[in-house]
């Protein structure tokens with residue numbers, strides 16, 4: 001018998017490291033959610049291509065709030081990256097501050113998004129364009145809120161001293177999700193705000 | 200902890216204590232044992248098959264002769280819509296998920312699925328969504344627009360009532376279950392295989408469900424988007440589909456079929472996988488063309504998406520009138536041809552033993568070929584124009600769905616029932632079971648082809664006499680009832696054999712894969728020691744080795760590490776299955792159940808427009824997820 005079994009004693013213990021099952025769970029969650037947004041944007045472009053009236057009905061959306069808001073969201077991702085890099089070196093302070101800054105910037109994004117919604121002269125019932133605008137940004141907003149809840153939970157757990165240099169999958173997963181929410185926004189922003197300017 | 204021991208000396212009692220489920224209510228609602236969850240999936244999906252079957256019996260009674268009035272047109276509408284929706288969504292995939300849940304860890308030498316609590320969640324959501332769907336007929340408001348629910352007929356102005364709100368929300372609900380289930384399957388296939396079970400040693404059944412799971416996570420969101428739009432339009436008047444507001448009814452068709460093309464593969468690939476396990480065991484030899492079949496399986500999943508792309512970019516819009524099953528069938532020809540030839544070659548070059556599982560597997564192949572031919576035929580466009588929306592399509596889709604889903608499922612039941620219960624199903628009754636189903640099915644469904652060619656449209660609640668359809672319809676009804684009798688025989692067999700069946704022992708069929716190395720039924724921890732795998736048929740190596748004179752490395756299933764410091768199993772790398780870490784698996788937990796309850800509350804709130812209730816459900820969802828993920832010390836589970 002040329003092979004016996006393997007040396008289990010040398011293996012690390014637990015389920016909380018990169019590329020572990022828990023990490024992959026988040027990756028595939030993100031993949032399926034990303035597909036969801038792809039189909040939402042597909043619907044937007046499909047109805048745009050079929051539209052008989054001008055699209056968007058009142059011309060391209062204003063960038064006045066949306067552009068700075070986009071910058072806010074990117075900055076919040078930077079803060080979260082900084083926090084995660086921190087805990088990888090065991091730096092609890094960096095973790096907490098980074099998560100807090102990321103959370104506050106995200107919160108600001110959602111508040112400004114609320115203003116952006118109320119500023120629109122059309123509603124979701126006005127026409128298909130309005131329906132899509134509010135549904136797509138609404139879906140994204142809901143994801144931002146979920147991401148904010150994650151950042152908040154991880155923040156609390158960070159204060160409880162849950163995470164260490166070796167074990168911080170919760171932070172990694174929350175951070176991955178948050179970056180995903182940001183990247184999706186770039187697609188949404190490009191599609192809804194920028195593409196009509198070039199059409 | 201990590202000492203290598205043999206199966207005999209492994210501390211079975213200790214493992215039993217660690218992995219066992221507490222008796223009582225907590226155990227019932229909180230168990231995360233994949234075997235319990237798998238059995239629940241099987242039983243629940245079987246119940247949906249029976250419910251859908253009763254609906255079909257009612258329809259066939261109504262259509263037995265011309266101008267019958269057992270059912271009103273509205274009742275008939277609701278029945279075929281509910282029947283199609285139930286069969287396609289609440290039976291066809293969940294039953295396969297049940298097999299995967301039960302068998303997978305045993306097949307790959309693991310102690311559980313990758314995410315046991317997610318697994319429990321997936322089941323509870325499946326059950327809850329089914330209950331939600333079946334609330335509607337009790338209110339007299341079941342879905343009534345067919346299983347693919349084309350707009351604009353589904354919009355509120357043409358279809359008042361809650362019928363289609365139930366349809367949209369119940370399916371979104373189920374989609375959540377299917378998605379988390381798919382992620383669990385993917386995680387399991389990537390991380391949980393026993394050391395040494397590299398991708399080229401992985402059983403085809405794994406490939407089937409894995410491909411279906413990947414396809415699910417890409418395809419289901421399209422359905423979700425279509426349904427969310429439908430709900431928003433019906434409930435709040437967002438004009439996605441209504442041209443009056445700048446929407447377009449074809450948007451529904453696109454989104455639905457982007458999902459729908461892959462879906463037909465999703466509900467047959469795992470069944471093909473089951474058959475690829477059954478045939479080698481009874482042909483007494485390894486599967487011929489293993490690598491080709493594995494590749495064909497994956498290719499089929501990818502082609503499923505390609506079909507839709509072809510529709511969209513090549514021709515614009517009109518060709519969507521092509522029936523979906525036929526379009527899909529044309530492209531499936533190549534990979535499914537590979538599978539069929541591999542099965543036939545395996546039987547041909549083996550020493551086949553025709554026990555009941557093998558009968559069903561062979562029936563599967565025959566029906567696969569017939570269904571394939573009628574599919575390819577419909578894929579010719581002018582021919583399609585003749586038969587679209589006729590009974591020809593009804594015949595074809597039942598050949599596909601019953602032939603290559605239900606017959607595979609039956610093969611799986613007869614094959615693995617002894618593993619699940621420790622007792623064999625009765626062989627004599629089993630043969631009756633097979634022949635009654637097979638004859639009944641062909642008797643009932645073959646004449647539908649002809650009725651279709653003679654112009655009988657689908658979805659009609661009755662027809663006048665004298666069109667030449669009367670005899671065919673009577674025959675169809677008789678065949679359908681015979682088929683149903685076959686299913687009844689199966690249920691009788693299960694009920695009897697569960698208590699009085701012949702005792703099975705660990706390996707009643709002399710199978711070659713790992714599940715047969717465990718006792719029947721397996722203990723809660725599955726394997727007392729973690730096996731190491733060196734070939735596709737670890738239990739046949741002695742024989743195959745002698746046949747081929749190969750003395751390469753052997754699998755080891757009777758010795759290995761015990762891992763008894765908690766619910767532990769091995770995490771291995773995705774391609775080669777090299778051991779990476781020892782995983783601590785989660786304890787039983789009520790959170791999945793509570794989360795499903797909260798989700799139900801939210802959905803009932805949404806369907807009745809009771810926003811306070813929906814809000815309450817949403818709060819419950821957030822609270823249960825937080826409770827679920829709240830960090831515990833090294834007790835297990837991902838903090839995600």
Ligand code: HEM
Nearest residue numbers: 252255258279283286287291345346593600657658659679
């Ligand atoms: C006892 C076995 C079955 C019988 C007798 C039966 C019979 C029928 C009948 C009479 C219809 C309505 C045809 C029409 O008026 O257009 C129908 C439709 C359908 N059946 Fe079945 N069926 C059976 C099993 C199944 C199974 C196992 C599946 C799927 C796994 C299935 C899937 C469907 C679908 C998708 C439709 C189309 C519904 C629609 O038009 O929206 N059936 N079946």
